[in-house]
Amino acid sequence: MTTPVLLQHYIDGEWFDGDADALVSISPAEPDVTVAHGRAATVDAVDRAVAAARAAARRWARTPAHERGTVLVRAAAIIESSAPRWGAELAREEGKTRGEGVAEVLRAAQIMRFYGGEGDREAGEMFASPRRGERIMVARKPIGVVGVITPFNFPIAIPAWKIAPALTYGNTVVWKPAGTVPLLAMRLAQALHDAGLPPGVLNLVMGGRAIGAGIADHPGIDALTFTGSTAVGRSLAAAGAARGVPVQAEMGGKNAAVVLGDADLDLAAEQVLAGAFRSSGQKCTATSRLIVTEDVADEFVRELVARIGKWTVGNPLDEQVDMGPVIDAAARTSIRAGVDEAIRQGARALCGQRSYEDGELATGFYVPPTVLELPDTGLDVWREELFGPVLAVCRAADAEAAFALADDSDYGLSAAVFTQDLTRALGALEDLDVGILHINSESAGADPHVPFGGAKKSGYGPKEQGRAAREFFTHTTTVYLRGGRSIT
Ligand SMILES: NC(=O)C1=CN([C@@H]2O[C@H](COP(=O)(O)OP(=O)(O)OC[C@H]3O[C@@H](n4cnc5c(N)ncnc54)[C@H](OP(=O)(O)O)[C@@H]3O)[C@@H](O)[C@H]2O)C=CC1
Numbered sequence: 144m145t146t147p148v149l150l151q152h153y154i155d156g157e158w159f160d161g162d163a164d165a166l167v168s169i170s171p172a173e174p175d176v177t178v179a180h181g182r183a184a185t186v187d188a189v190d191r192a193v194a195a196a197r198a199a200a201r202r203w204a205r206t207p208a209h210e211r212g213t214v215l216v217r218a219a220a221i222i223e224s225s226a227p228r229w230g231a232e233l234a235r236e237e238g239k240t241r242g243e244g245v246a247e248v249l250r251a252a253q254i255m256r257f258y259g260g261e262g263d264r265e266a267g268e269m270f271a272s273p274r275r276g277e278r279i280m281v282a283r284k285p286i287g288v289v290g291v292i293t294p295f296n297f298p299i300a301i302p303a304w305k306i307a308p309a310l311t312y313g314n315t316v317v318w319k320p321a322g323t324v325p326l327l328a329m330r331l332a333q334a335l336h337d338a339g340l341p342p343g344v345l346n347l348v349m350g351g352r353a354i355g356a357g358i359a360d361h362p363g364i365d366a367l368t369f370t371g372s373t374a375v376g377r378s379l380a381a382a383g384a385a386r387g388v389p390v391q392a393e394m395g396g397k398n399a400a401v402v403l404g405d406a407d408l409d410l411a412a413e414q415v416l417a418g419a420f421r422s423s424g425q426k427c428t429a430t431s432r433l434i435v436t437e438d439v440a441d442e443f444v445r446e447l448v449a450r451i452g453k454w455t456v457g458n459p460l461d462e463q464v465d466m467g468p469v470i471d472a473a474a475r476t477s478i479r480a481g482v483d484e485a486i487r488q489g490a491r492a493l494c495g496q497r498s499y500e501d502g503e504l505a506t507g508f509y510v511p512p513t514v515l516e517l518p519d520t521g522l523d524v525w526r527e528e529l530f531g532p533v534l535a536v537c538r539a540a541d542a543e544a545a546f547a548l549a550d551d552s553d554y555g556l557s558a559a560v561f562t563q564d565l566t567r568a569l570g571a572l573e574d575l576d577v578g579i580l581h582i583n584s585e586s587a588g589a590d591p592h593v594p595f596g597g598a599k600k601s602g603y604g605p606k607e608q609g610r611a612a613r614e615f616f617t618h619t620t621t622v623y624l625r626g627g628r629s630i631t
């Protein structure tokens with residue numbers, strides 16, 4: 144058994160123990176195993192973190208962008224070389240498979256490297272002026288101190304794609320990670336510390352919701368970026384609006400995969416399974432609704448269920464395992480309750496009806512991969528995000544009906560469409576109100592150099608990643624620029 148890691152907070156370049164309640168990170172596969180432990184911070188640590196971030200803000204903003212980027216590039220190298228160890232820790236702490244854990248750590252390194260270069264690119268725009276001898280410059284500047292609140296499901300990649308752009312564009316950060324994944328948060332902060340980030344530029348404060356609320360409401364926070372549930376995201380957006388502070392919130396999804404009769408069904412089955420069940424369905428971009436046209440529905444659904452039957456569910460550190468547990472007991476209970484309610488409302492479970500009540504998976508927070516065939520779209524499971532390995536299937540008469548069903552959601556994060564017909568693929572772009580559209584690939588996944596975020600209830604504020612991140616992490620000053628002598 145591995146010795147639990149000691150958890151420490153990080154303020155003004157110093158590591159220190161918390162002095163509030165116990166902070167314990169357990170393994171969702173083996174809940175009696177402690178992965179890391181320490182003490183949570185008290186809310187007054189937020190005051191100290193904000194003060195440190197404010198004190199560091201001016202100097203960091205005036206540090207040449209190239210120097211700021213160099214720190215991120217060095218952090219990328221540290222993260223990359225730690226990927227095997229940290230990836231295993233991630234699997235132990237969060238429950239995704241070791242392969243997914245290592246891939247996520249490498250993704251964090253890739254994000255750091257991308258933003259390491261991004262600071263060197265243009266820092267504004269120059270416009271012509273209607274007046275002789277004048278140019279108009281729009282200069283981009285950091286916002287100041289950014290509050291970062293992150294979820295459990297990508298414990299290093301999501302923080303990386305918020306913190307890296309914040310830093311590269313010259314802001315300082317106060318960060319609260321999800322309570323279930325403090326170890327990976329500490330690893331990311333360690334990488335930036337070891338890469339030479341100056342004291343106060345990043346501050347990590349771990350603890351419960353009171354810490355999150357303390358950051359969100361703090362008068363010293365100039366902007367807030369959040370990923371997590373729609374309820375919390377909206378409340379933070381409302382609080383930010385009341386204080387006049389910009390908020391970026393990435394929230395839930397109820398993402399559809401649409402499989403049309405002309406699709407390559409083999410490819411579609413592989414991709415729908417990955418989208419629905421990798422990371423136990425705990426991605427905001429996971430496929431939780433499948434719409435398949437009648438002409439191929441029987442064949443496609445049969446194939447899907449046969450394939451998922453071959454997946455191994457179990458300890459995420461075991462190389463043979465395809466899917467691990469969900470994050471905690473509460474998640475397992477609410478996902479199971481959602482499935483039971485769907486069945487009560489008329490859904491037919493094609494697989495996954497039986498939970499792991501005995502045997503070796505009974506003690507971990509396991510939920511079987513579940514496929515539910517729905518009689519119609521009136522069921523709660525069609526609309527409500529369960530955030531687990533549950534796929535709700537509906538049939539459609541044709542492509543037009545299928546797209547209408549896919550768009551029948553309050554959420555609009557991502558969608559996947561499987562077809563070999565370019566006209567239909569382009570039709571999906573028109574018909575689906577989503578932030579991310581995949582044609583012939585799974586609904587999950589995001590590259591660091593392109594915008595990421597959703598429409599409708601899924602997103603609020605400027606998008607994340609790529610160039611879009613600059614919109615949130617900078618503000619502009621428009622400069623009317625004339626020489627000191629009159630020009631005739
Ligand atoms: N769109 C997405 O990317 C994601 C969506 N979700 C959705 O959210 C649900 C719950 O997941 P979870 O990660 O717990 O999401 P939450 O929204 O509950 O939590 C996300 C982050 O916000 C913090 N937080 C919670 N309440 C407050 C508050 N009132 N003020 C300030 N910060 C707060 C959490 O802290 P703490 O952990 O200490 O409670 C965590 O750091 C999922 O079932 C899913 O539906 C979840 C993850 C990602």
Ligand SMILES: O=C(O)CCC(=O)C(=O)O
Nearest residue numbers: 425426427428587588589
């Ligand atoms: O699809 C991905 O890889 C990213 C998903 C994500 O951002 C999330 O689940 O919060």
